[in-house]
Amino acid sequence: MGASAAAGLQAVVARPYIISPTRMFTSTTTISGFNLKVAKQGLTNSSGIFSRQSLCERYPSASSKNCRVVTRAMSGETEKGTAYGLPIDLRGKRAFIAGVADDNGYGWAIAKALAAAGAEIIVGTWVPALNIFETSLRRGKFDESRRLPNGSLMEISKIYPLDAIYDTPEDVPEDVKTNKRYAGCSNWTVKEVAESVKNDFGSIDILVHSLANGPEVTKSLLETSRRGYLAAISASSYSFVSLLQHFLPIMNSGGASISLTYIASERTIPGYGGGMSSAKAALESDTRVLAFEAGRKGQIRVNTISAGPLGSRAAKAIGFIEKMIDYSYSNAPLQKELLADEVGNTAAFLVSPLASAVTGSVVYVDNGLNTMGFAIDSSTLAT
Ligand SMILES: NC(=O)c1ccc[n+]([C@@H]2O[C@H](COP(=O)([O-])OP(=O)(O)OC[C@H]3O[C@@H](n4cnc5c(N)ncnc54)[C@H](O)[C@@H]3O)[C@@H](O)[C@H]2O)c1
Numbered sequence: 001m002g003a004s005a006a007a008g009l010q011a012v013v014a015r016p017y018i019i020s021p022t023r024m025f026t027s028t029t030t031i032s033g034f035n036l037k038v039a040k041q042g043l044t045n046s047s048g049i050f051s052r053q054s055l056c057e058r059y060p061s062a063s064s065k066n067c068r069v070v071t072r073a074m075s076g077e078t079e080k081g082t083a084y085g086l087p088i089d090l091r092g093k094r095a096f097i098a099g100v101a102d103d104n105g106y107g108w109a110i111a112k113a114l115a116a117a118g119a120e121i122i123v124g125t126w127v128p129a130l131n132i133f134e135t136s137l138r139r140g141k142f143d144e145s146r147r148l149p150n151g152s153l154m155e156i157s158k159i160y161p162l163d164a165i166y167d168t169p170e171d172v173p174e175d176v177k178t179n180k181r182y183a184g185c186s187n188w189t190v191k192e193v194a195e196s197v198k199n200d201f202g203s204i205d206i207l208v209h210s211l212a213n214g215p216e217v218t219k220s221l222l223e224t225s226r227r228g229y230l231a232a233i234s235a236s237s238y239s240f241v242s243l244l245q246h247f248l249p250i251m252n253s254g255g256a257s258i259s260l261t262y263i264a265s266e267r268t269i270p271g272y273g274g275g276m277s278s279a280k281a282a283l284e285s286d287t288r289v290l291a292f293e294a295g296r297k298g299q300i301r302v303n304t305i306s307a308g309p310l311g312s313r314a315a316k317a318i319g320f321i322e323k324m325i326d327y328s329y330s331n332a333p334l335q336k337e338l339l340a341d342e343v344g345n346t347a348a349f350l351v352s353p354l355a356s357a358v359t360g361s362v363v364y365v366d367n368g369l370n371t372m373g374f375a376i377d378s379s380t381l382a383t
Contacts, residue, residue, distance in 0.1 A: 088352045090205075090206075090348070095206035109341050110348075115148060160187075163188050164190055167242050172189065194243075212276070216274030231275075236276065237283045256355070265277060295360075303360070308369055
């Protein structure tokens with residue numbers, strides 16, 4: 001059974017998150033009939049400061065104007081300090097986010113954006129990564145990155161151990177059951193986690209799938225074994241089908257789910273191997289079919305975000321992520337670093353009532369890189 005991460009963490013009341021490049025409020029601002037209390041922004045927004053520093057340090061050639069734009073977008077700062085915008089209000093909603101084990105990845109950024117919008121956050125963490133994640137959280141290692149735009153710290157109500165490649169206890173092989181990395185944990189198959197969440201919370205409104213694994217990702221497709229290919233599909237695509245299958249009965253009508261995909265599903269990205277490109281293609285196709293089925297069955301929306309490159313723990317395992325980040329900076333229409341928070345913000349929008357007619361979609365959050373037909377930094381073009 002999963003241990004609670006709430007112990008020792010500062011309780012916070014999350015407040016509505018306004019996604020707008022014009023966010024700047026004092027603590028008692030009232031907007032469009034919503035009695036919103038939002039902390040003053042400006043330099044207290046750690047995300048904004050980090051964005052600006054990291055962009056400028058990483059790319060000294062980036063103009064200071066570019067740096068300012070990113071900083072403003074993240075902090076909601078405005079030239080004139082005017083406050084207006086559409087609120088992403090997820091107060092009263094509960095989100096289960098599968099695939100959070102540190103503060104570097106997209107799952108964490110999505111959790112933060114949803115928390116900033118007022119949602120209650122519960123997470124599913126891969127069993128072998130659970131101990132270190134909970135310990136780091138308890139010891140305050142993530143405190144700075146838990147900070148929300150209003151200055152409070154993101155609270156995680158509960159962390160569940162999860163291994164999304166197993167649906168029921170009967171599916172778990174003996175060597176995994178007895179593996180010391182799984183010792184001390186129970187009820188971590190998808191069916192059991194959904195049952196535990198039902199017992200603990202009753203229902204959820206938002207389901208986020210932010211996990212993937214391809215044991216042979218560094219091999220080309222021609223070299224990939226059947227076992228490696230099927231493992232990639234199991235962990236990275238079917239895991240979403242299974243999660244939605246088991247959580248749908250406890251999802252409130254009008255809810256939404258999100259997964260994360262990558263452009264390698266539709267364009268050849270040499271190096272993204274082991275069947276991972278096939279897994280992402282399956283995930284995108286399933287997004288459309290599941291949008292129909294879950295829409296008809298429970299008024300649930302299903303979308304996927306095709307995210308640009310981020311130096312997460314999983315991406316570093318692929319080996320060339322830093323080059324992909326540099327490639328994106330050189331060739332994307334928007335010449336800026338892609339921040340995990342930008343994916344988080346889009347996820348918050350997509351699961352909110354503002355996106356109530358959006359389902360079955362692949363939404364690109366990649367500085368526009370997917371639209372390019374060739375690499376403008378190619379040496380071939382220079383001649
Ligand atoms: N980082 C990128 O450049 C990039 C780009 C596009 C899409 N994505 C996608 O974003 C999603 C999140 O990945 P990330 O890059 O943020 O890395 P990440 O390391 O933060 O997230 C991957 C998570 O999957 C978990 N996981 C692996 N196998 C699991 C299993 N069997 N059961 C439960 N959890 C399991 C890991 O513990 C980890 O927490 C993935 O779907 C990934 O393919 C990433």
